[in-house]
Amino acid sequence: MAMTISNLLSVFKSSVNIPVNDWTLGVDVSHWQGTTNWAKMYSKGVRFGIYKATDFTTKTKVGFRDSQAFINYENTRANNIINGGYHWLQPKVDPYVQADYYLNEYWNGHETDMAPVVDFEDANVNTWNDYLWRLQVYLDEIEKATGRLAIVYTAPGFMASFDKTKLGFLSKHPLWLAHYIQRAYPTVPYPWDKYFMWQYSYKADYPYYIHGSVVANGKDYGVQSSYLDMNWYPGTLEQLRKEIGMDVSIPQPPIDPEPVDPTEPIDDCKKIKFEVLTDSLNIRSEPKVSSSTFTGKKLFKGDIVEFDQSFAPNENWIYDKKVGWIAEKHGGIQYLKRVE
Numbered sequence: 001m002a003m004t005i006s007n008l009l010s011v012f013k014s015s016v017n018i019p020v021n022d023w024t025l026g027v028d029v030s031h032w033q034g035t036t037n038w039a040k041m042y043s044k045g046v047r048f049g050i051y052k053a054t055d056f057t058t059k060t061k062v063g064f065r066d067s068q069a070f071i072n073y074e075n076t077r078a079n080n081i082i083n084g085g086y087h088w089l090q091p092k093v094d095p096y097v098q099a100d101y102y103l104n105e106y107w108n109g110h111e112t113d114m115a116p117v118v119d120f121e122d123a124n125v126n127t128w129n130d131y132l133w134r135l136q137v138y139l140d141e142i143e144k145a146t147g148r149l150a151i152v153y154t155a156p157g158f159m160a161s162f163d164k165t166k167l168g169f170l171s172k173h174p175l176w177l178a179h180y181i182q183r184a185y186p187t188v189p190y191p192w193d194k195y196f197m198w199q200y201s202y203k204a205d206y207p208y209y210i211h212g213s214v215v216a217n218g219k220d221y222g223v224q225s226s227y228l229d230m231n232w233y234p235g236t237l238e239q240l241r242k243e244i245g246m247d248v249s250i251p252q253p254p255i256d257p258e259p260v261d262p263t264e265p266i267d268d269c270k271k272i273k274f275e276v277l278t279d280s281l282n283i284r285s286e287p288k289v290s291s292s293t294f295t296g297k298k299l300f301k302g303d304i305v306e307f308d309q310s311f312a313p314n315e316n317w318i319y320d321k322k323v324g325w326i327a328e329k330h331g332g333i334q335y336l337k338r339v340e
Contacts, residue, residue: 024048024240025206026197026231027221028086031067034224038075041222042253047237049076050117050176053085053106056093058124063101073110080253082240084114086153087138091125095134099141107146114244115148117176121158128161136169149173151196159189167191176231196243197231204228274318274328274336276303281335283324297324304339 025045029036030052041049051073052066069085076083087102089095107116118138125131135152142150153176159167167190174196179186186198203216204227218228233240238248276299283297299305305326318326318336328336 022236024233024235024237026050026082026233028199028229028231029068029072029223032225033068033218033228035068036072036075037222038072038079038081039222039253042079042081044221046081046221048082048084048114048231048233048240050084050086050114050231051076052119053087053110054098054102055088056090056098056101058090058092061090061093063098063105065105069106070110073112078253080251082113082244082246084112084117084151085110086117086119088119089122089131089135089138091122091131091134095137096141098134099138099145103142103145111146113246115151115174116142116146117151117153118142120152120154121178123158123161129163129166132162132166139169139173151176153178153199154189155179156187156189164190195234197233199229199231201230202227204230206230273304273306273339274326275339276301276305276335277337278333278335281326283326299326305336 024047026048027041027046028050036049036051038049049072051069053069054063054065056063073083073085085106087098087106090098102116118135120135122131139150139152142148149172151174152170155178171191171193175188175192175194176197176199177186177188177195178199180199180201181187186195186200188195204218204221206217216226216228218226221228235243237250241248241250279301281299281303283299318328326336328334
């Protein structure tokens with residue numbers, strides 16, 4: 001019987017949907033995913049987890065720890081999941097200040113299994129050469145302080161913006177590559193010739209790289225959002241542990257790990273308050289206006305809503321686990337203003 005097109009597509013999909021048995025699955029999260037259930041992650045086959053540790057606000061250039069950073073540190077360790085913490089490199093903040101902040105506010109006292117990680121993907125640059133300089137300074141400062149080569153997260157399309165003659169210093173740093181493509185290998189950008197980790201999806205696609213119409217499945221893995229970044233280390237768990245300097249023997253997590261209570265305050269984070277400027281404002285379950293409202297809640301003009309400062313606002317949305325997602329600005333309309 002001749003194969004129809006639908007039969008061929010079915011065979012293709014089934015062939016690419018096969019797990020890579022000798023590769024190691026990982027995820028990366030931040031406060032955007034809410035609280036992460038790392039015990040569930042482990043049960044789903046996740047063996048390494050990277051999470052946001054620090055950042056600086058774009059407008060005020062104030063440093064902050066991600067609200068989930070310490071919680072994720074404790075709970076990855078409790079579940080024997082290899083951990084790593086990243087800093088979002090801001091293109092308009094002094095790189096020496098950024099390195100000091102990551103080291104003093106996170107790394108010192110919360111040293112992770114993996115080397116420090118830097119997220120290099122912000123296009124809001126002064127110039128491309130200037131952002132590259134900031135990356136080089138940041139990496140050098142981290143290496144001096146920790147004795148470890150920081151892992152660089154970036155994407156091939158982003159790296160295409162830079163002058164290749166100035167990229168040589170990056171080749172010694174492990175590459176964490178973001179490339180969402182429906183094939184068994186990503187594109188490795190210059191100056192690297194291989195990648196350390198591959199972020200292949202942002203929608204919890206598993207076991208491989210099937211995208212398109214697939215529904216985001218983050219909640220199946222134990223996060224509060226639908227979206228979840230998925231990663232491969234191209235080797236066994238033993239190889240990963242050896243590469244990052246860990247004992248290759250693999251301990252098992254406790255059957256009922258003791259979680260860190262996410263409702264507990266982290267240090268003594270300051271609170272920030274916003275006043276509602278519009279007549280009616282929905283509280284959303286995710287940072288997009290098409291998402292469902294968070295338990296049907298609304299705010300009204302003149303209402304004051306308080307957020308933990310560690311739940312850092314981005315350009316448009318603010319999040320607090322006790323409140324939900326609220327648009328600070330959308331479509332050129334200002335919905336909230338900060339009040340003292």
